[in-house]
Amino acid sequence: MAHLRIAGLTKSFADAVALHPTDLDVEQGEFITLLGPSGCGKSTFLRMLMGIAAPSGGAIWLAGARIDAMPPEKRNIAMVFQSYALFPHLSVLGNLAFGLKMKKVPKAEQERRIAHAVRICNLGPYVARMPRQLSGGQQQRVALARAIVMEPDLLLFDEPLSNLDAKLRETLREELLTLHRRVGGTSIYVTHDQDEAMSMSDRIVVMNEGRVVETGTPFDLYRAPRSRFTARFLGRTTLVDALAGKGMARLPWGQMMPIDSAASGPVALSIRPEDLDPALDPDGAGVVTGFQFLGSAVFYHVLAGDIRLTASAPAREAPIPAGSRVALISRAPLHVLDDSAGAAS
């Protein structure tokens, strides 16, 4: 049985369903991200895992024991909050020791675990400080250390980096991941930031409107999403209706391009910027309407027929000026979405 098994977990309120029945298996040591827009049910999901919201149905097993009816203090789950939630009246050391005292861990073991967490989170110089004397990033590291000392069966993260500035967020993202590998724990990370989800996760669970839309590795979900929602939510894409047959598709502006499916008939394609290479060509199908210089690449906004697309080119070439006619050359077979029926609006 999986380390964490969730079966048919549901939460409904009098007038609305916050989470439709959901199943999820998480293996020991996995780093899973719940990704979705706000209100998609990911917070409800997390609150039920933690034990502060009661499920309307379903079951949760963690490390072989059924936990869905247990109060939070009985579950061996630690949580890192978006607000850090450090106790303002306790020093860093006091914060780290809080949970160990509550769980009556022997003194020697407390010291060993705290020393370990302080070392791997680089908190050495700060142990005697009060939380208000620390920067946001330091506070977040204390929050993380406080969770790690508990040696939990499951570590939950509730958008832990969203209160930090962009640069720090990227640094902490890596630190967090390194820590996860070193500690070897099982983690569930909730975020609405697709970059975070893609760069950190072993698997991403994409959620929308109280349902799991799709689950998969970052690569699979990005390259070969099944649903429109996933394709749009992860990275940039243009969804285009096309007519498929024999591994090719006729695009709305008349061009034929290879696709990654043997489907025939009307399909919806997800076209990523890196799928199309714009080449200056006076007879090309598209017109450049503008570009975005990103440093590592240039994104071109191209109007082909009445479809607005994004195509990319390496930044080492001089940008193609707006108004130029370009031919669109496909670099790889275009991806066909599963839920192709209907318009790709």
Next chain:
Amino acid sequence: MARSSRIPFSTDDSLWLAIGLYSALVLVIGVPLAMIVLWSFADGWFPPALIPTAFTLEHWRQIVEDRGLAEATLRSILIATTVTALSGVIALPTAWAMARFPFRMKRAVEMFVLAPLIVPGLVVAVGVGQLFLSLRLAYTVPGVILVQLIGTLPLMIRLLSASLGTIPEDLLLAARALGASPLRAMLAVVLPLSVPTLVAGGLLTFVESFQEFDMSFIVGAPLVETLPVRLFFYLDGSGIRFTSAAVVSLILLAPVLIVFVLAGRIMRDDVMASGMGKL
């Protein structure tokens, strides 16, 4: 005419502000206090003399030699301490409920809790007096403590519910996730964070209880005399005796000053710093 656009009350004004505020302080507190001290030692003070024409320790001797006074002082300290402790213990859970949980008729309950602030103590005491008689609480120390609680609780609840409302929900959830039961989360997180408010509320409660007259008089006297009740006997109805009144005022003022100075020292160093951080 052009209006001056400078910002009022900048550091340029500090000298004038200081002078103004200190003069006001002297006028409102210093002068009356000085008058009281002078009166307590005066042996004849008639206009147009600016200070008494003769001094005596007679008024102090009279009151200090009253054996009932020491007893009343001890009793008052005991009552004020108990009232303060009980106010904290009762107000904390009440304030927690009012600050944290939405419930039906919340507005009505709030009004009910605060009502004693508006109703004069005399009215409360007369109403309660009858009830206490039948409960055998009249003329007892517990009776006086209970009736004083009616007056002190609203303030304590009000102060606490305001400060408890600012404790973030996440702190409690974090405590729970770290293995604290709801009760232990209260004791280990909410209580320490409420200490500054409890100290502030406790001070006000202590002072209010120590100086309270109306309700203590009606419920307690003559069998249970608190210090104010005892002292007010010196101001009998035959006429205002400024000299005795001055001594009484000074005696009533002393413990209050001591408590405030002590609390000020403890709070600044320790409690304020730990509780009032980035919540």
